[in-house]
Amino acid sequence: MQETQYVKGKFVALEGDRVVAEVMRQINPDVVAAYPITPQTEVVQTFSEFVADGRVDTEFIAVESEHAAMSACIGASAAGARALTATCGAGLALMWEMLWCASGLRCPIAMAVVNRSLSAPLNILTDQTDMMGARDTGWIQIYAENHQEVYDNAIQAVRIAEHPDVVLPVMHGLAGFVLGHTLGRVEMLPDEVVKEFVGSYKPRYSLLDIEHPTTFGAYDHWDYFFEHKRQQWEGMNCALKVIAEVGEEYGKLTGRHYGLxxxxxxxxxxxxxxxxxxxxxxxxxxxxxxxxxxxxxxxxxxxxxxxxxxxxxxxxxxxxxxxxxxxxxxxxxxxxxxxxxxxxxxxxxxxxxxxxxxxxxxxxxxxxxxxxxxxxxxxxxxxxxxxxxxxxxxxxxxxxx
Amino acid sequence: MTIKLKDICNQQDRLAPGHRACTGCSETTIVRQVLQAINGPVVVATPTGCLEIITSPYPFTSWRVPWIHVAFESVASVLAGIETANRSLVKQGKIKDQDIHFVAFAGDGATYDIGLQFISGAIERGHKFLYICLNNEAYMNTGIQRSSATPQGAWTTTSPVGKVLPGKTQPRKDLTAIIAAHNIPYVAQAAPHAWRDLMTKVQKAVAADGPSFINVLSPCPRGWRYEPNETIAISRLAADSCVWPLYEVDHGSCRLNYKPSQRSPLIDWLKSQGRFGHLLRPENKPLVDELENWVANEWARLVKRCQ
Amino acid sequence: MAQKGWKEISLAGLVADPGNSVAYETGTWRAFRPVIDFDKCTHCMFCWIYCPDGTIMVEDSKVLGVDLKHCKGCGICATECPRKAIIMVEEAKAQRG
Incomplete structure (x- = not known):
C-alpha cells in the first residue's frame, strides 16, 4: 500500500488570534477592513504589523467601527477584491444589518469571529451568543475546537465562500480567550501551499470593470425579492457539499480531514x-x-x-x-x-x-x-x-x- | 477652463432616462450635472434614499456607470472599500490603472444624521473620493421627516405645525463646516441653478489629492411644497436670500463663490414654499425675525471667514 | 409579460444591462408637454442642463426636441428658458394636435 505523502508544515505555538492573523498573512488578501474589540484585538494588531512590515500586499483599512468594517468589505468585494475581516461579540452585533447585505449581495467575505458574549451585563468572555445571534443572516458558519482547527478553518473558509456554486460569506468561530488568547500547538503550512490551496479570486462581476458597468444592489420589490432569497437558499444547499469537498481536499493535502x-x-x-x-x-x-x-x-x-x-x-x-x-x-x-x-x-x-x-x-x-x-x-x-x-x-x- | 454647455451637451448622460424621480426632482438634475463634469471613468455608490430607489428598481437600472447600493448609513465606508480595492488591485498589478473617480451621492439624512460617523471616518483616513450630499433638507424618501439639515421653522411630518409648536424648533446643523474641519483638500456648497459653479467645483474636487465633499442644495417639490417647474428658481432664490451660500474651502482657504448684489428678503424665501406657510401668520412674526437674524449672522460669519 | 423564476434571474439582483431603464417610459406621467418654438430657441442649452430626466435631445450642440417617451412634463425647461421659447401645453390637447 502506498503511503500518502502529506505536506510538511512547521509546528508553532501561537495564540488563536495570532493563528488567524497568520492565516490572513498567508492568504495575502487584497483588502482587510477591521476594528479592534476584545478578544479579537490581537488579530487586527498582529495583521497591522504584517502590513507595516510590508509582509503582505493587502491594503488595510483601520475603520472607525465594525459596521464600517463590514461595509468596506462589501464595497471591496463588489469591486472584485478578496476581502477578509475579524470581529466578535458586540462588534458582530453592530455589523448585523451589513451581514445581511454581504450575503444578499453574494459577497464571499471570510471573517473570523472570536466568540464573545453580548451585553448586558457587560462581559467580554466567550460563549456563542454572538454567532448564534447571526445564524439566520445568510452566512455560512463553521466553528473550531482547537488552535489547529482555527488555522485549518481560516484557510478553508476562503475556498468555501468563493466556490462558484456557493458565493456566500463565511464566518468561522473560535472561542474568545479559551482559544483566542491561549497558546496552542499549530502545524502551519508553508506560505506557498496556502496560497495555492486558496487560489486567486475570480469574481464574475466587478465594480471596477468600467467596460461592463454593472448595477449592484438594485432595489427589489415584491416581484423579485423572494426569488433572490431562493437563490441564497441554493447557495446554502450547495455549501453542504462544497464544505465537505473542501474539507476532504484539505485532508488529502494535510492529513487533517474535515467534514460537517x-x-x-x-x-x-x-x-x-x-x-x-x-x-x-x-x-x-x-x-x-x-x-x-x-x-x-x-x-x-x-x-x-x-x-x-x-x-x-x-x-x-x-x-x-x-x-x-x-x-x-x-x-x-x-x-x-x-x-x-x-x-x-x-x-x-x-x-x-x-x-x-x-x-x-x-x-x-x-x-x-x-x-x-x-x-x-x-x-x-x-x-x-x-x-x-x-x-x-x-x-x-x-x-x- | 470654463465649462461651456455647447461643449458638453453632446455627451451621453451617465444617468439614463426612465428613472422614477418625482416630476421636477432636482436630485437627478444634480447627478447629471456632476457626472457631466467628470472626465474619465466613474464608479458611483448611493445609500438608501430617493435616488437609490428611483434609479434601480430591479430589473431596471438608470446607471450607465458601475453603481452600488448597500444600505442607508454607510455609503462612505462602502465607497472607501471600493476605492481601497482599486488601489490594492492596481498596486498588485491585478488590474490596470484606469484613473477611476469614486463618487457617492447621498441624501442629507444619510449624510448629516445616520451616516455622519462613516463619512467622518472615511475622510479622516484620506480615501480619495468625492462625496456629494443631495441636500433636500429632510427625509424625503420616507415621506418628509425632519433631519438635522432641516431649517428652523420648517414643517415636516415629524416637526409638524401644531397648536404649540411652529415646525422645527432648532436651526440646521452646519455640516459643511464640520466636514471642512476635517481639513480635507476640498469642501464646497453648491446648488443646481448655478450649474457652472457646481460643475467647476466637481472638477476641482475630483482633481484634489484626497477626499472631497460638496453639499448641494436639492430642492424637493413634494417636501418643500412648491410647483415642480419652480425647482431651479427655488434653488436660485436660496442663494439670493443667502439661505444657502455658495462657497468653497479649497485646501483650507475659504472663498465665497456668489455674493448677491442685494440680499433677497428672507420673507420671499419663506413665501415660496408651503413648508414655511405657517410662518406667514402674524403670531409667528417673532420667529421670522429670529430666522432673519440667524441668516444674517450666518452670512456675516461666512463673509468674515472668506476674507 | 411572464416573470422569470429564480433560476433565470441574475444572482443577487445584479443588473448588467446599463441604462436599461430607458425601456420604462415615464412620459406617460406627463400632464403638460413642453413645446419648443425653434424660431426663438438660441440653443443655449439651459433646458438641457436643468432637465431632471435628460430628455432634451441634442445633436451637434443644437436642441432637436424633447424625448417625449421620458419627459414627465415638470416644466422646468419652460420656466428657465431665457428666451421663453418653450411653452407647456396640456398633454391631452397636444395629443389631439
Whole structure:
C-alpha cells in the first residue's frame, strides 16, 4: 500500500488570534477592513504589523467601527477584491444589518469571529451568543475546537465562500480567550501551499470593470425579492457539499480531514453529547472517563452550523438512547436553544423519536470541565433508565438557587 | 477652463432616462450635472434614499456607470472599500490603472444624521473620493421627516405645525463646516441653478489629492411644497436670500463663490414654499425675525471667514 | 409579460444591462408637454442642463426636441428658458394636435 505523502508544515505555538492573523498573512488578501474589540484585538494588531512590515500586499483599512468594517468589505468585494475581516461579540452585533447585505449581495467575505458574549451585563468572555445571534443572516458558519482547527478553518473558509456554486460569506468561530488568547500547538503550512490551496479570486462581476458597468444592489420589490432569497437558499444547499469537498481536499493535502460533523466514540454509544466549539475537548475527556467506567458514552461535534447538516446529524444520532445537546447561547423564551432546535428538527423530520435534552452551559466565559460533562452523561443514563427526559431544559454549571 | 454647455451637451448622460424621480426632482438634475463634469471613468455608490430607489428598481437600472447600493448609513465606508480595492488591485498589478473617480451621492439624512460617523471616518483616513450630499433638507424618501439639515421653522411630518409648536424648533446643523474641519483638500456648497459653479467645483474636487465633499442644495417639490417647474428658481432664490451660500474651502482657504448684489428678503424665501406657510401668520412674526437674524449672522460669519 | 423564476434571474439582483431603464417610459406621467418654438430657441442649452430626466435631445450642440417617451412634463425647461421659447401645453390637447 502506498503511503500518502502529506505536506510538511512547521509546528508553532501561537495564540488563536495570532493563528488567524497568520492565516490572513498567508492568504495575502487584497483588502482587510477591521476594528479592534476584545478578544479579537490581537488579530487586527498582529495583521497591522504584517502590513507595516510590508509582509503582505493587502491594503488595510483601520475603520472607525465594525459596521464600517463590514461595509468596506462589501464595497471591496463588489469591486472584485478578496476581502477578509475579524470581529466578535458586540462588534458582530453592530455589523448585523451589513451581514445581511454581504450575503444578499453574494459577497464571499471570510471573517473570523472570536466568540464573545453580548451585553448586558457587560462581559467580554466567550460563549456563542454572538454567532448564534447571526445564524439566520445568510452566512455560512463553521466553528473550531482547537488552535489547529482555527488555522485549518481560516484557510478553508476562503475556498468555501468563493466556490462558484456557493458565493456566500463565511464566518468561522473560535472561542474568545479559551482559544483566542491561549497558546496552542499549530502545524502551519508553508506560505506557498496556502496560497495555492486558496487560489486567486475570480469574481464574475466587478465594480471596477468600467467596460461592463454593472448595477449592484438594485432595489427589489415584491416581484423579485423572494426569488433572490431562493437563490441564497441554493447557495446554502450547495455549501453542504462544497464544505465537505473542501474539507476532504484539505485532508488529502494535510492529513487533517474535515467534514460537517465529527463523531467521537459515537458508533456504539448509547448516550451522546452534541456540542459545538472548544468545549468539545472537555467532552472527549469526559467520554473517555465514562468509557473507562463501562458507560457507552460518545460525542457528536458539529463543525458546520450554517448550513446545518441534518442528515449527518440525524444519521449519527439515530440509535442513541439519550442525547444531550449543549448550547452555549440562550434563546430566551424559545422552545429550545439554537443547536437543540436544529438537532430535534433533524431527528423529527426523519422519524427518529430520541430522548433529547438541552443544556445551556458556559455563558459569559464560565468554564465547563470534564467532570461536569461526566455528570451530563450520568444524567443521560438516568433518562435511559427512567424513560423520562423531563426537564428537557437544563443548566450546566449554574448556581441554580 | 470654463465649462461651456455647447461643449458638453453632446455627451451621453451617465444617468439614463426612465428613472422614477418625482416630476421636477432636482436630485437627478444634480447627478447629471456632476457626472457631466467628470472626465474619465466613474464608479458611483448611493445609500438608501430617493435616488437609490428611483434609479434601480430591479430589473431596471438608470446607471450607465458601475453603481452600488448597500444600505442607508454607510455609503462612505462602502465607497472607501471600493476605492481601497482599486488601489490594492492596481498596486498588485491585478488590474490596470484606469484613473477611476469614486463618487457617492447621498441624501442629507444619510449624510448629516445616520451616516455622519462613516463619512467622518472615511475622510479622516484620506480615501480619495468625492462625496456629494443631495441636500433636500429632510427625509424625503420616507415621506418628509425632519433631519438635522432641516431649517428652523420648517414643517415636516415629524416637526409638524401644531397648536404649540411652529415646525422645527432648532436651526440646521452646519455640516459643511464640520466636514471642512476635517481639513480635507476640498469642501464646497453648491446648488443646481448655478450649474457652472457646481460643475467647476466637481472638477476641482475630483482633481484634489484626497477626499472631497460638496453639499448641494436639492430642492424637493413634494417636501418643500412648491410647483415642480419652480425647482431651479427655488434653488436660485436660496442663494439670493443667502439661505444657502455658495462657497468653497479649497485646501483650507475659504472663498465665497456668489455674493448677491442685494440680499433677497428672507420673507420671499419663506413665501415660496408651503413648508414655511405657517410662518406667514402674524403670531409667528417673532420667529421670522429670529430666522432673519440667524441668516444674517450666518452670512456675516461666512463673509468674515472668506476674507 | 411572464416573470422569470429564480433560476433565470441574475444572482443577487445584479443588473448588467446599463441604462436599461430607458425601456420604462415615464412620459406617460406627463400632464403638460413642453413645446419648443425653434424660431426663438438660441440653443443655449439651459433646458438641457436643468432637465431632471435628460430628455432634451441634442445633436451637434443644437436642441432637436424633447424625448417625449421620458419627459414627465415638470416644466422646468419652460420656466428657465431665457428666451421663453418653450411653452407647456396640456398633454391631452397636444395629443389631439
Amino acid at each position: 460533523v465529527e463523531p467521537y466514540m459515537l458508533e456504539d454509544a448509547e448516550v451522546a453529547i452534541v456540542i459545538i466549539g472548544s468545549a468539545a475537548g472537555a467532552v472527549r475527556v469526559a467520554a473517555d472517563q465514562m468509557r473507562a467506567q463501562g458507560v457507552k458514552a460518545g460525542m457528536l461535534k458539529i463543525r458546520c452550523f450554517r448550513p446545518f447538516p441534518p442528515s449527518a446529524v440525524a444519521g449519527a444520532l439515530k440509535d442513541k438512547k439519550a442525547i444531550a445537546v449543549m448550547d452555549r447561547s440562550s434563546c430566551f423564551g424559545a422552545e429550545g436553544n439554537p443547536v437543540f432546535i436544529e438537532v430535534c428538527s433533524s431527528l423529527f423530520q426523519r422519524g427518529i423519536r430520541a430522548k433529547v435534552v438541552d443544556y445551556t452551559y458556559g455563558l459569559g466565559g464560565r468554564d465547563t470541565v470534564p467532570g461536569e460533562f461526566c455528570q451530563v452523561y450520568r444524567d443521560l443514563l438516568q433518562v435511559v433508565q427512567t424513560g423520562v427526559a423531563e426537564p428537557v431544559f437544563r443548566y450546566l454549571g449554574l448556581r441554580d438557587f
